[in-house]
Amino acid sequence: MTDAPLLSVHDLSVRFGALAAVDGVSFDLWPGEVLAIVGESGSGKTTLLRAIHGFLRPTAGSIRYRSDRFGEVELTVLDEPRRRLLARTEWGFVHQNPRDGLRLSHSAGANVGERLMAAGARHWGNIRAQALVWLDRVEIDQARIDDLPRTFSGGMQQRLQIARVLVINPRLVLMDEPTGGLDVSVQARLLDLIRRLVAELGLSVIVVTHDLGVARLLAQRILVMQRGRVVEAGLTDQVLDDPQHPYSQLLVSSVLAA
Amino acid sequence: MSATPYNFAYLDEQTKREIRRALLKALAIPGHQVPFASREMPLARGWGTGGMQVTAAVIGRDDVLKVIDQGADDTTNAVSIRQFFTRVAGVRTTTRTEEATIIQTRHRIPETPLRPGQIMVYQVPQPEPLWRLEPSRAETRRLHALAEYGIMHVKLYEDIARHGRITLAYDYPVLVHGRYVMAPSPIPAFDNPKLHRSPAIHLFGAGREKRLYAVPPHTDVVSLAFEDHPFRPWKADAACMLCGATDSYLDEILIDDRGTRRFICSDTDWCERRRAKGKAA
Numbered sequence: 001m002t003d004a005p006l007l008s009v010h011d012l013s014v015r016f017g018a019l020a021a022v023d024g025v026s027f028d029l030w031p032g033e034v035l036a037i038v039g040e041s042g043s044g045k046t047t048l049l050r051a052i053h054g055f056l057r058p059t060a061g062s063i064r065y066r067s068d069r070f071g072e073v074e075l076t077v078l079d080e081p082r083r084r085l086l087a088r089t090e091w092g093f094v095h096q097n098p099r100d101g102l103r104l105s106h107s108a109g110a111n112v113g114e115r116l117m118a119a120g121a122r123h124w125g126n127i128r129a130q131a132l133v134w135l136d137r138v139e140i141d142q143a144r145i146d147d148l149p150r151t152f153s154g155g156m157q158q159r160l161q162i163a164r165v166l167v168i169n170p171r172l173v174l175m176d177e178p179t180g181g182l183d184v185s186v187q188a189r190l191l192d193l194i195r196r197l198v199a200e201l202g203l204s205v206i207v208v209t210h211d212l213g214v215a216r217l218l219a220q221r222i223l224v225m226q227r228g229r230v231v232e233a234g235l236t237d238q239v240l241d242d243p244q245h246p247y248s249q250l251l252v253s254s255v256l257a258a
Numbered sequence: 259m260s261a262t263p264y265n266f267a268y269l270d271e272q273t274k275r276e277i278r279r280a281l282l283k284a285l286a287i288p289g290h291q292v293p294f295a296s297r298e299m300p301l302a303r304g305w306g307t308g309g310m311q312v313t314a315a316v317i318g319r320d321d322v323l324k325v326i327d328q329g330a331d332d333t334t335n336a337v338s339i340r341q342f343f344t345r346v347a348g349v350r351t352t353t354r355t356e357e358a359t360i361i362q363t364r365h366r367i368p369e370t371p372l373r374p375g376q377i378m379v380y381q382v383p384q385p386e387p388l389w390r391l392e393p394s395r396a397e398t399r400r401l402h403a404l405a406e407y408g409i410m411h412v413k414l415y416e417d418i419a420r421h422g423r424i425t426l427a428y429d430y431p432v433l434v435h436g437r438y439v440m441a442p443s444p445i446p447a448f449d450n451p452k453l454h455r456s457p458a459i460h461l462f463g464a465g466r467e468k469r470l471y472a473v474p475p476h477t478d479v480v481s482l483a484f485e486d487h488p489f490r491p492w493k494a495d496a497a498c499m500l501c502g503a504t505d506s507y508l509d510e511i512l513i514d515d516r517g518t519r520r521f522i523c524s525d526t527d528w529c530e531r532r533r534a535k536g537k538a539a
Contacts, residue, residue, distance in 0.1 A: 081404050088406075103412070109419055110412045117415065118408025124418055124484035146419050 004066060006031045006172060006204050007052070012061030013228075014044075014051050021047040023228035024061070029172075034198060034205040036219035036236065038212060038251065044228040045208040046096075049174050052206070053093050054083050068171065088118050092165030096177035098157035101164065102149045108135065108160055109145040115168045134163040138193060155186035159193065166197060173198075175207040179214055191217050212255055216240055224248045267314040268346040273297055277315035277470070281461060284472035289434030290402070291385050296468040306339060308463030309362050309381030312470065313343065316377060316461070317360055322350045324358035329366035329507065329524030353527050365428075367449040369506045369528040372458035374475065380443040382464040385471060387431045387441040407439045410482060418487050427492055433480045434473055442479075448491040448507045453479040496521040501532035 005028035014022040022044045029035050037045045050056045052063055054075060063075040067086060075083065087093075095101040102111050112131040113121075121127050132142050138159040140152075149157050158178065165173060178194065179187040195218055198205055207218055215222055215236060222239045224232040224247065232245040243249045265271065273295075280294040299307040317323065323343050327336040331353040339362060340351050352358050355370035362379040372378065388398045391409045401407070410431055417424045430447035434440045442450060443462055453460060453473060460473040473479060481489040494508045499520045506528060508521040523529035 080400075084404060084406065088408075106412055107416055107419060110416050113415050114408060114412050117411040118406065120408075122411070122485050124415065125486050127415065127484075128419070146416075 005029055006033075006066050007206075008062075008064040009052065010062045010064070012048070012051065012063060013059045014047050014056060015059040020228045022051060022058070025223075025225075025228075025230050026061075027223055027230065027233065029204055029206060031171075031204055032202045033221065034203075034207065034219045035221050035223065036215035037206065037208045037223045037225060038210065038215050039225035040210060040251070043225040045210075045225055046176055048225070049176055049206060049208050053091065053174055054078075054087065065172070088115070089168060090171045092168070092170040092173040094158075094161055094165055094173065094175040094178050096180045098149070098154070098161040101161040102157060104148065104150045106148070107146045108140065108149055108152070111149060111160060112164050112167050115164055119168050130167060131163075134167050135160075137166075137197065138163040139189075153186075155182050155190060158182065158190060162194065162197070166201065166203075169201070171204060173203050173205045175205060177209055177211075178207065179209070179211065187214075194218060212240060212251065224251065264346045266319075266347055267317050267343070268299075269297065269311065269314045274315040277311055280470045281312065281315065281472060284461070284470050285459070285474045287438070288473055288477050289432075289438030289440040289471060291469040291471045293468055294470050296465045299465065300342070301338075303466040304383060306335060306362075306364060306381035307465030308467075308470075309364070309379050309465075310339060310342070310463075311465060312379045312461050312463035313360060313362050314347075316379070317343065317347055317349060319347075319349065321359045322352050322357055324352050324355065324361045324527075326361065326363045326366060326368070326525075326527075328364070328509070329368075330526040332526060335364070354531075355527055363445075365444055365446070366507065366524060367445055367452045369523070369525045370531075372452075372456055374457040376458040378458055378460045380445075380460065380462045382441070382443040382462045382469075383466070384429070385441055385462065385464040385467050385469040387429075387439050402438060405437065407433075407482075410439055411484070414482060414484065414487075418484070423490070424483065424487060430489075431482050433478075433482060435477050436480075439482070440471060440473075440479075446492075446507055447481065447489075448493050450479070450481045450489070451491060455479075494521050498523045498529060501529045501537050503529070503532060503537075 007029040010026045012025045039045050051058045058076055064072055065075050066072050109131040112134050113127040116127050135142050135145055140156055140159055149160055179190055209215055219236050222236050223230050226247045232248045240252055243252050277294055280292045284292045299310050301307055325336045325340040327333040343349055344351055355368040360377045364381045386398055392398050414424050428444045428446045429441055430450055432440050432442050455476050457475050459475055462471045483489040497504045500522050503523055506523045509524045511520050513520055
């Protein structure tokens with residue numbers, strides 16, 4: 001591990017009119033680290049994630065990112081062409097609903113290949129070969145490479161979206177409720193898959209979830225958010241087994257044991 | 259023709275100036291779509307109003323106009339538009355490619371090589387090459403501005419995956435001057451190479467979509483493709499039944515109820531001239 005964080009968020013706020021959706025959030029993400037952001041619906045988790053990716057413009061604060069290409073950049077003031085280039089070549093965003101992250105009217109192979117083509121690949125055979133490798137890595141039958149994602153089950157769509165995100169070998173992956181809306185057995189398989197790929201590729205990941213089980217399985221560190229603020233932060237086991245803040249205690253005690 | 263009730267070439271001078279300004283900008287930024295205030299023409303939108311406005315804006319009294327539709331000079335739309343300009347501009351018209359100074363077209367670039375000084379005017383139904391891939395015009399403008407053309411290859415990728423080759427037969431996207439991806443209007447991919455470093459000026463007018471764009475003379479126009487699946491212009495593997503040409507773009511014609519088919523040159527002027535020179539199938 002290197003001695004500088006990959007991403008450094010400082011005093012970040014996102015306001016929608018009078019509403020502070022994200023209110024003075026600060027944290028660092030280190031290379032190879034998986035950070036979970038947990039909290040109930042409306043606590044600002046997704047807004048925070050979208051602000052980091054640049055889907056939303058923050059109202060105040062700074063987001064510093066150590067890019068391969070440009071060195072250290074301040075994302076809140078980075079110009080659009082370079083931000084989009086980073087999004088194409090160094091980042092990935094996994095949407096909660098795979099339909100937001102896929103082209104449903106284009107084949108699975110095209111969905112995976114598009115990211116390569118957007119990054120400049122122009123050799124059909126290589127693009128095809130990489131798409132096949134990635135379908136296999138996310139446990140989708142290679143024979144379905146030319147099928148449309150709308151003929152896939154929800155779990156397969158989500159795995160396809162992950163293949164599409166990871167094919168360019170990103171450094172930073174942002175996941176928004178990657179297992180939301182899937183049934184429990186499919187969730188378990190998907191979590192296994194994500195955990196394996198994250199470890200193999202040494203990805204730095206921020207995963208937003210309301211499911212503490214997901215956080216426990218994937219993340220080394222946790223931020224607990226409530227009403228736009230971080231109320232507790234720490235190592236996963238520490239926060240989940242010995243929560244200090246009343247809200248974290250409530251969250252942990254609300255989990256139903258099967 | 260004199261004493262016409264219309265201004266020369268139908269449009270008023272102010273409108274023509276506005277279109278010329280847009281055309282100059284289009285020529286200055288090859289392949290870039292320039293918005294313009296498309297006017298009502300005495301013809302339904304989608305029938306060539308964009309091309310007609312461009313022709314009206316650039317035509318002068320000494321110009322010689324040729325109009326083709328599907329490569330032919332004698333189809334309804336071509337005849338109507340030619341008559342229209344005879345009436346409102348009183349200019350000379352021709353069917354001979356090399357005599358014309360302005361050639362308005364929908365589907366073809368003539369087989370006869372173009373020369374410096376000629377102006378091709380295209381009637382464009384859909385100026386946005388990314389429209390099937392990205393529904394938002396705000397987003398396509400952004401993609402053009404940032405030269406993010408990866409999604410253009412998605413369509414080509416799928417063609418090869420399904421059919422083993424790129425099956426786009428017309429409106430085949432091109433990269434102009436190494437910068438803008440452009441829809442060359444519904445000309446067959448066969449005609450794309452004729453745009454590359456052409457000595458003529460190529461002006462594209464989309465009346466319904468209110469966009470103009472242009473390819474100035476001697477500009478690089480490269481058809482998109484993959485390194486291992488290069489661009490191949492397609493034509494029917496046959497000879498013209500009238501003039502015997504094997505190197506021209508052919509129309510397929512069913513001649514009876516049993517599916518017998520014949521091929522003839524799509525460019526009627528070129529075919530007639532070949533026959534006049536004594537070439538026959």
